[in-house]
Amino acid sequence: MSKLLASIYKEFLLLTRDLGGLTILFVMPLVLIITITLIQDSSFKSISKSKIPILIVDNDKEKISESIFEGIKDQALFDVIVKDTEEEAKELVFNGTYQLAIVIPEKLSKDLEKKINQNVEEVLAEFGLENEDNTITKLDIPVKEVRLYFDPAVQQSFKISIKSEIDKMISEIESQSIYKAFQDQLSDEETNFAFDTEKFISFKEIVPKLNDEEVLPNSAQHNVPAWTLFAIFFIIVPLSINMVKEKSQGTFVRLRTNPVSYATILGGKTAVFLVVCLIQFVLMMLIGVYLFPAIGLPSLDVYGKVFLAFIVALFSGFAAVGLGLLLGTIANSQEQAAPFGATFVVVLAALGGVWVPVFMMPNFMQFVSNLSPMNWGLNAFYDVFLRNASLSEILPDLILLFLFFLITTLISIVYNNRKNAV
Amino acid sequence: MEMIQIQKLSKKYKGAEDFSVSNLDLKIEDDEIFGVLGPNGAGKTTLISMLCSLIKPTSGSFSINGLNYSNNKNELKQLIGIVPQEYALYPSLTAYQNLFYFGSMYGLKGKALKERILHYLEKFGLLEFSDKKIKMFSGGMKRRINLIASILHQPKILFLDEPTVGVDVQSKNVIIEHLQELNQQGTTIVYTSHHLNEAEHFCTRVAIIDHGKIIIKGNPNELVAQNSTAHNLEDVFIALTGKGLRDHV
Numbered sequence: 001m002s003k004l005l006a007s008i009y010k011e012f013l014l015l016t017r018d019l020g021g022l023t024i025l026f027v028m029p030l031v032l033i034i035t036i037t038l039i040q041d042s043s044f045k046s047i048s049k050s051k052i053p054i055l056i057v058d059n060d061k062e063k064i065s066e067s068i069f070e071g072i073k074d075q076a077l078f079d080v081i082v083k084d085t086e087e088e089a090k091e092l093v094f095n096g097t098y099q100l101a102i103v104i105p106e107k108l109s110k111d112l113e114k115k116i117n118q119n120v121e122e123v124l125a126e127f128g129l130e131n132e133d134n135t136i137t138k139l140d141i142p143v144k145e146v147r148l149y150f151d152p153a154v155q156q157s158f159k160i161s162i163k164s165e166i167d168k169m170i171s172e173i174e175s176q177s178i179y180k181a182f183q184d185q186l187s188d189e190e191t192n193f194a195f196d197t198e199k200f201i202s203f204k205e206i207v208p209k210l211n212d213e214e215v216l217p218n219s220a221q222h223n224v225p226a227w228t229l230f231a232i233f234f235i236i237v238p239l240s241i242n243m244v245k246e247k248s249q250g251t252f253v254r255l256r257t258n259p260v261s262y263a264t265i266l267g268g269k270t271a272v273f274l275v276v277c278l279i280q281f282v283l284m285m286l287i288g289v290y291l292f293p294a295i296g297l298p299s300l301d302v303y304g305k306v307f308l309a310f311i312v313a314l315f316s317g318f319a320a321v322g323l324g325l326l327l328g329t330i331a332n333s334q335e336q337a338a339p340f341g342a343t344f345v346v347v348l349a350a351l352g353g354v355w356v357p358v359f360m361m362p363n364f365m366q367f368v369s370n371l372s373p374m375n376w377g378l379n380a381f382y383d384v385f386l387r388n389a390s391l392s393e394i395l396p397d398l399i400l401l402f403l404f405f406l407i408t409t410l411i412s413i414v415y416n417n418r419k420n421a422v
Numbered sequence: 423m424e425m426i427q428i429q430k431l432s433k434k435y436k437g438a439e440d441f442s443v444s445n446l447d448l449k450i451e452d453d454e455i456f457g458v459l460g461p462n463g464a465g466k467t468t469l470i471s472m473l474c475s476l477i478k479p480t481s482g483s484f485s486i487n488g489l490n491y492s493n494n495k496n497e498l499k500q501l502i503g504i505v506p507q508e509y510a511l512y513p514s515l516t517a518y519q520n521l522f523y524f525g526s527m528y529g530l531k532g533k534a535l536k537e538r539i540l541h542y543l544e545k546f547g548l549l550e551f552s553d554k555k556i557k558m559f560s561g562g563m564k565r566r567i568n569l570i571a572s573i574l575h576q577p578k579i580l581f582l583d584e585p586t587v588g589v590d591v592q593s594k595n596v597i598i599e600h601l602q603e604l605n606q607q608g609t610t611i612v613y614t615s616h617h618l619n620e621a622e623h624f625c626t627r628v629a630i631i632d633h634g635k636i637i638i639k640g641n642p643n644e645l646v647a648q649n650s651t652a653h654n655l656e657d658v659f660i661a662l663t664g665k666g667l668r669d670h671v
Contacts, residue, residue, distance in 0.1 A: 006526030010515070017514035017555075250510035254571065257474050258527040259499040420476075 003260050007268025014242065015272060021238050029231030029280055030287055037223045041297050051079040055089040055101035058082060062109035064173060068102070071169040086147070093149040100162060103147040112177060115141045120181040146170065218298035224288040225381030226354045229374055231284065232277045232316050233345045236324035239273050240337040243328025262416045266409060270321050277317030281310070308384045308391060315401040316377035322408035323373070329412040348374045376400045425579055425610045426450040426473065431482035433468050442468040444634035445482070455601070455611040457625035459618065461663050465634040466614040467507065470581050473612070474504045487578060500528065503577035507584045509564045510571070513557035517548060517567050520556060521574060528575035542570040546596060562593025569597060573604065580604065582613040586620060598624055622655040632663050
């Protein structure tokens with residue numbers, strides 16, 4: 001026991017003597033979380049408050065294009081700039097000056113009206129409500145194409161959401177036109193609209209409740225747990241460097257000649273770096289609760305969640321330390337440990353769903369994601385912060401995280417003993 | 423009584439063409455100061471490393487105080503002390519903190535450990551620097567701390583790999599004096615060195631090894647006397663190993 005305590009004390013001293021390392025350990029994650037949340041929050045605000053300039057080439061100049069203009073204005077997302085030619089708009093978008101151009105085709109209004117009227121007449125004819133002249137002339141009306149030009153640098157998610165908005169807008173215009181065509185055919189009075197064109201189906205988001213109050217997640221509830229986990233796992237870099245340094249300094253050679261087990265040496269490192277993880281967690285929580293509101297960001301709601309969140313941080317810390325011990329045991333130089341450790345954490349974070357939610361990943365990557373300890377940690381954090389889960393509900397993830405620690409530590413010990421077997 | 427008994431000990435590193443230590447037989451008596459001498463790449467460090475359980479022999483066996491590593495690993499580790507060629511210390515910790523940690527690894531603790539650390543720091547002229555970080559120390563000071571870290575648990579046998587490399591004369595003298603004192607108190611010392619003059623005066627017996635094999639062994643004075651053209655151990659060494667450079671990778 002005294003050997004373990006001495007090891008813990010030594011690791012504590014080594015860590016506190018390395019001011020640069022300490023700064024990286026504690027300050028960088030804080031800088032990261034503030035920066036990420038500020039960017040995400042400001043981009044959200046920019047969408048809701050400021051407008052994205054888009055180009056429109058109106059070759060129709062009639063009712064439909066007017067409706068599109070109106071629809072775009074109603075969205076309050078875009079600032080419309082009208083251009084005369086498709087070529088001009090295309091060039092401005094493809095060189096990155098603008099992110100989007102919408103080209104409305106010629107005779108869109110007239111052809112749409114013709115097409116709808118033709119369809120409506122056909123439908124009415126089926127019911128014996130044909131026109132007085134009893135003749136339906138089938139015209140060959142070409143399919144119309146609203147062309148969209150996107151800046152190649154625009155992300156896929158932005159393209160999808162824009163396409164979906166425009167599609168929705170055109171569908172609404174089409175529906176309105178169909179209603180109007182029926183109205184025109186069935187009624188002599190043009191002004192009285194017989195159809196109720198209000199939306200019949202609407203949707204409402206139901207969110208979880210805590211103490212009968214709806215818990216609305218904000219960007220802090222998403223960001224703080226995700227980036228706290230990222231910071232916790234980043235500990236594998238300083239931990240593995242600490243171990244590699246012992247090899248290069250020769251102190252590890254001395255330890256190998258001492259009557260002390262490798263497990264005891266790792267025990268000292270585990271205890272100290274686990275405390276570092278928990279301090280990181282506490283600092284991140286404090287930033288979320290106190291600093292975020294002070295700088296205009298949404299506050300992190302920790303009410304009734306602190307204990308469980310702490311438990312998740314503890315077990316995530318175990319998993320991160322286990323990984324660091326394994327990397328430090330296998331790596332022979334800082335040049336191996338540092339870049340590999342840093343890159344591996346980013347890979348784990350990506351797999352864990354820190355950037356792209358797991359449900360949006362391809363099936364194979366979703367399977368791989370299930371093997372990432374960051375995924376287990378993130379799930380557990382989201383369960384606590386967003387789904388109001390109990391201890392028993394997060395227990396499976398906690399068990400996985402602890403098993404990961406045990407397995408990686410065991411592999412480290414076996415690897416070391418085999419490598420240094422005498 | 424034999425403290426170390428080595429039988430047909432060999433070591434060939436992975437990928438190497440030759441054996442670093444080849445079929446080596448040696449007996450080292452209790453209370454000896456035994457010097458293992460040889461040119462670069464002769465196999466000195468490999469031999470010491472095997473005896474300290476740092477590397478695994480390819481073949482052969484050895485025992486220390488009648489014990490071997492396969493059955494008595496921790497007991498043997500408690501018996502030996504090793505002073506590695508490099509400074510095996512934490513640069514950002516103080517001298518006292520380094521010694522406290524390494525002493526603790528031998529099971530020493532509390533007041534006894536503290537007193538022993540202070541005793542050796544004083545003995546080696548480093549007491550006033552006990553709370554200074556190792557990275558501030560000169561080469562000679564680091565060598566002395568490196569030695570103290572290896573003798574805190576008062577080992578029965580002490581292995582030293584080039585303990586006086588890169589130190590000033592004063593530090594070297596302090597180290598040699600205290601090693602002799604330790605030997606008088608009953609510690610067997612096995613030591614490698616390039617300083618043949620130092621070995622000639624310090625060692626009770628030496629073995630000159632080259633290409634992993636012992637060429638000659640015996641009392642330094644007797645070895646010099648046996649060679650009619652030699653005036654000192656260095657002459658014997660040159661006569662046996664030649665003047666050619668031993669650079670190799």
